[in-house]
Amino acid sequence: MTAHDADWWRDAVVYQVYIRSFADGNGDGTGDIAGLRGRLDHLARLGVDAIWINPWYPSPLADGGYDVADYRAINPMFGDTAQAEALITEAHERGIRVVLDIVPNHHSDDHAWFRAALAAGPGSPERERYVFRDGRGADGSEPPNNWISMFGGSAWERVPDGQWYLHLFDVRQPDVNWEHPEVRADFEETLRFWFDRGIDGFRVDVANSMVKQPGLPDIEPGVNDVQDGTHPYLDRDGVHEIFRSWRAIGDAYDPPRVFVAEAWVPDPERLARYLRPDELQTAFSFNFLTAAWLADDLRSNIDDAIAENTAVGAPATWVLSNHDVCRHPSRLSRKPEAGRGWNLDDVLDLPSDPELGLRRARAATLLMLALPGTAYVYQGEEFGLPEAEDIPVDRLDDPTWTLSGHTLRGRDGCRVPLPWAAGEPAFGFSGGADAEPWLPQPEVFARHAADVQEADPDSVLRLYTDALALRRAHPALGGGTLTWRDSPEGTLAFDRTGDDGESGFTALVNVSSAPVSLPEDAEVMLTSGPLTPRDEVPADTAVWLRS
Template sequence: MSWWQDMVCYEVYPRAFADSNGDGVGDLPGLTERLEHIKDLGADAVWCTPFYPSPLADGGYDIADYTGVAPDLGTTADVDALTARAHQLGLKFIVDLVPNHTSDQHPWFLEALAGGPGSVERERYLFRPGRGAGGELPPNDWQSAFGGPAWTRVADGEWYCHLHAAEQPDLNWRSPKVRDAFADVLRHWLDRGVDGFRVDVAHALFKAEGLPDAGPGQHTDPLRNHLMPYYDQEELHPLYREWRTLLDTHPAPPGAVRPEDRVMVAESAVFDPARLGRYIRPDEMHQAFNFAFLEASWDAKELREVIDGSFAVPGSAVTWLLSSHDAPRPVTRHGSLARARAAALLMLALPGSVYLYQGEELGLPQAFVPDDRILDPLWERSGCTERGRDGARVPLPWSGTAAPYGFSSAAPEAAWLPQPDDWAPLTVAAQQADPGSTLALYRRALRLRHTHPAPDPAAPPRWLSAPGASHLAFRRGNLVCVVNLAEQPLPLSALGLTGPPLLTSGPLTAGALPQDTAAWLVSPA
């Protein structure tokens, strides 16, 4: 079994994690200083979102240099120190690869603008003439995932494609120059000791030949994503086979995992199990994010269907996540801290690997960011109707009773994003002293997860509850997880379970599991 099949990977959004130099922005030295928090939590790996130079039109996912380091986050030496410290603590280190698009400030795009229509410099991107008598209409009907057309016109009359913000022009993956350059990017970071890559929007790199219209309903039904002409194209898979071969064979520096133990995970918003399974064939990606579980509502029937469906995806790489830098925090999404804590025990008991997002272990809610502080491009592109993802990217509270809660020595108003005034009880320091805190729950759960490993991380759990029940109960080896989603308490004895639970997300009531509560118990097989 490979280490990543049942790992717990902790996602860090570096600008919001820890600030080491007092400028109000989290940075790589700050992350390095706080790695022991992640290790003490019980994680096996750290995934760091982009730390590359960026104009920050989309929170760092608009990259101007794929092998550099943003000056406000640190230096290449800081990356090396972070990687070395992670390995010293026994943590694997995974970085983001963002191959679908660059920043509009990337040298390639600036060269493309200067080169003009028909130039070789434009071959790296998707430039096209417009429709209409004077080319005044976009080349097709594609819409951006951030709202509005997926095309922007430049001064010479041509249009360029961007499935996200206009500042994020999409690359042309049929260009050998693009393909070769990204192979070099992979080698660069492997040579610096990283243990794997998370591949951003891995389903979107290639667009259908001829760029046909997509029709109505774009970005409204995720189940139809694989039918869009800009998603899930067949040419993706030979590319990922090339990358897999590179990962499996490129020499590893001291401290990093062996080449054959590296991991590559796809952020692939493809919901059809058979099509998603193609990304994790034995010679392609190792894993794909489980968006169906991330987006499932707090409903026993739906959760069971999603869990069963996750194991129906071909391959042996099941993943689970409740939150990310792109998603509302589970406390807010599910409606209460009790549900978020129960969902955490449900997730952590399932066979497979788990991705945690910073602050999840503190039970942070989605923060409110005032209109004048919103950074997410969704806000402007939606006509100021969608507040976007900034509420999940507010700096972590480490200590103290007021902002910036130990995140930085800067004044609160200088912080990357403003922190709420009522987060004092949620700081790491406050929760360390409270055995009933969410931090304590996560720490105990991760310890128990390691001492009660799943016999086969790729095998589905053995259900102890009937389909259609208002509770979920299943076995992970000799560990039993029960989650009550019904209004009435659930007596554990009614399930044939005796003895005190190892762990509960909330207190029992006369031996019964209250609504929105989960329990772990040990039971003979």
């Protein structure tokens, strides 16, 4: 095993699979392991280094699988453990590593432990695995504190015997008590269970919310989003002890297993604490995802992420879209200065220009893939998929829709099943079977279908394939350093030098409204869109140059 084999995660491109919507192998309208196995060659041709699979565990799907009932089994709607093991083997045969999702903040209310806690009653050892409390008020009818669920409404639910349990997310997702040794030991057993079956790492869901302040105090007005170590459940210092123990488990394997944290911690210095040498290897740089399409905003977020990660010896980890945010072609189709957030509901009422959004998305992709570190690609990005913004309300599945009182559409628009063949039922999602997909696909998906993309030399799929091939082949890309160049206002230009000292690569991204000239003596390797007749870089276009 080479050093690069052990540290593959430092410059990898990881493809996120939302398994319910990737590919349906048994013709029932729901994605599954069989469908994923059947599309592994697509991922190999695309050129990704690894896949991250969203939760595939048994679950009532109250929150898209993030309400886990059994962490060491497979949801029958997706397959079984034997199929999962076959997938891991077949992915490895193609040089693709496999990363799973682990959800450590909460269980499903269908989990055997929680059912036992409800049956056992107040004061029982079974309830100590969760966060049960008596209510406030003379009769205990008021929640124990003023915490609000991430999905809206109180974070507390009362059970028939009068006690309340904490759920920072959906009511069917009771938070576990990370002060309890059985909780810690059970999650460690889950890590080993999947590591022993050959998986290469885990993405850690809400990694910054697991530890709660003793006493569970009320949140003071104006403090809800402050993450400086003092918030009662966000980014508390106690999480780091947990991750040190997980890192030791992962490092005991050969090659060592890897972790990536989903931690929405806005301060890059605080985020870097998760990446110290004895903790997690990587964490998403969400500030890059949420940056406005403005040169200064993009550059400052890139600088902050690289600086803080470098200080702890970790690579930056870039992402533009995932299963929780509005797809970036649709976000970028709105005005860059809107400052309205990154969810569909934040921008839905703003005017949209889909062609502009796709042009910007192509440029943003080349920007991301040229940065030093790891990059994540969300399924369907390679087809240029937009957000499905008008799913009929009777088909919405995200708990946000219900918990918001039917005022927020939530995240279903980025989770719609992928189109594989424009002329087939459900655009080939079910392999030609005439099955209704679990979420409806908009008609516009026909022009984004994989077979249409494959036949078009100027398609988004061709751009991704070419970019990933160049990234893998060019010695200055992947790991290494970034040096900014002087460039016209409203643009980003930088040189890359690889870990071996090789350079010769320049990226130029025009975020302004006017064309700009190429650097002198530059040789164009790849562009996100056509140059002008004068070989200038148009607005909302990126170029990769051999310099």
